[in-house]
Amino acid sequence: MAPLDRRDFARWLAAGTCTSLGIGRSAFAQQTAPIEPVCIADFRELAKAKLPGSTFDYVETGSTEQVTLRENTAAFQRLRLLPPVLSGVASTDLSTTVLGEKIALPILLAPVAAQRLYHPQGALAAARAAAAIGTILGVSSSATNSAEEVAAASTGPKWFQLYVPKDRGIARQLVERVERSGYKALIVTVDLGEWKDADRRNKFSLPPEMMRKHLRDLGYADVTDAMTPAEMSAYSTRAVDLTFDWDLFAWLRTVTKLPLIIKGVLRAEDARRAVDLGLDGIIVSNHGGRRLDGMPSSIEMLPAVAAAVDGKAEIFLDSGIRRGTDVVKALALGARAVLIGRPYVWGLAADGEAGVRKVLEILRDELQNALISCGCRSVRDVPRTLVMR
Numbered sequence: 001m002a003p004l005d006r007r008d009f010a011r012w013l014a015a016g017t018c019t020s021l022g023i024g025r026s027a028f029a030q031q032t033a034p035i036e037p038v039c040i041a042d043f044r045e046l047a048k049a050k051l052p053g054s055t056f057d058y059v060e061t062g063s064t065e066q067v068t069l070r071e072n073t074a075a076f077q078r079l080r081l082l083p084p085v086l087s088g089v090a091s092t093d094l095s096t097t098v099l100g101e102k103i104a105l106p107i108l109l110a111p112v113a114a115q116r117l118y119h120p121q122g123a124l125a126a127a128r129a130a131a132a133i134g135t136i137l138g139v140s141s142s143a144t145n146s147a148e149e150v151a152a153a154s155t156g157p158k159w160f161q162l163y164v165p166k167d168r169g170i171a172r173q174l175v176e177r178v179e180r181s182g183y184k185a186l187i188v189t190v191d192l193g194e195w196k197d198a199d200r201r202n203k204f205s206l207p208p209e210m211m212r213k214h215l216r217d218l219g220y221a222d223v224t225d226a227m228t229p230a231e232m233s234a235y236s237t238r239a240v241d242l243t244f245d246w247d248l249f250a251w252l253r254t255v256t257k258l259p260l261i262i263k264g265v266l267r268a269e270d271a272r273r274a275v276d277l278g279l280d281g282i283i284v285s286n287h288g289g290r291r292l293d294g295m296p297s298s299i300e301m302l303p304a305v306a307a308a309v310d311g312k313a314e315i316f317l318d319s320g321i322r323r324g325t326d327v328v329k330a331l332a333l334g335a336r337a338v339l340i341g342r343p344y345v346w347g348l349a350a351d352g353e354a355g356v357r358k359v360l361e362i363l364r365d366e367l368q369n370a371l372i373s374c375g376c377r378s379v380r381d382v383p384r385t386l387v388m389r
């Protein structure tokens, strides 16, 4: 993304790049954000200036008192790095592999819903940005583009995140489509039940046409043009399985050969169970503080999960990554790679594909700088001792 000076930014807004988001010049007049984003927080300001308030709130907020949301970033900030001096390291290899896939940096894009609300190109832009930087996009089954559309948007590797349809016939067809479209793994999100005051206050929902397409894309062919938003919302609530248990994974194994990743694990015994079931990856996550409020940060739970898993599955972490130093801490405590949610949504809102690319570049450069300061030659070799107990 080219640096934006204030006049460029004004022209860019006036040119109507973001009229579909309902933003006029007044947003620019009011915005006090830095013009050239240099860190993730700058992108948050740009997104705030561009998005309608209810959409910004949907992305930003956590459940009820938002204790977990705040804890996600606070827990990273409490951890201290203790680097050895004089290591003579001048560069770091950021590349690694995840589930056998080579990536250029250990930072993936987490599955995020409703992406066409943040930018008209939505997940297609995110897919292109991920491919350009050399990483993986986790595609939400609520992304608002179909699995096939996102698959075709770039040649880069992608994982598909599943909210499991109650109707197992529809679930099977969806997973088969995902596999046929070339996705490299299936993420099953297991932390469910969002309760966000701002969204309830704002009566946040997808525009009806986006909702209709989203449901049809998942395979719900009986969603009709005549259905009202309230009817579609009720349909959607009824259609998703919120009561599945561990047996789901055995069933999924009968449907697909794709590697299976469980997303939303915080307890060591759940991680052990995932390993016993032969799952390939575990995402230590509290869904960015959007699920049960009061849960601990994922970085706090990572060491216990890593000890329980003992190298028998790949461990990933999300929730609260905002800086390259956060990535170093996660790698040191046992993650193979991390995922980001809000940071790339802010980039997408600010400038589509270029914005997401820039977010990834900023985190990549911060990570590189931090690893050199820590004397690490590779992201595959970040010692536990870097993080003070």
Ligand SMILES: Cc1cc2nc3c(=O)[nH]c(=O)nc-3n(C[C@H](O)[C@H](O)[C@H](O)COP(=O)(O)O)c2cc1C
Pocket (backbone or CB within 6 Å): 058, 059, 060, 072, 110, 111, 112, 113, 140, 141, 142, 143, 161, 189, 263, 285, 286, 287, 288, 289, 290, 318, 319, 320, 321, 339, 340, 341, 342, 343, 345
């Ligand atoms: C706006 C928004 C929508 C999300 N939608 C999904 C989703 O559809 N499926 C899912 O598994 N996780 C979803 N998540 C959670 C992310 O995958 C990820 O766990 C979280 O954003 C990580 O925290 P961070 O935002 O602090 O990086 C969503 C997160 C946000 C911010």
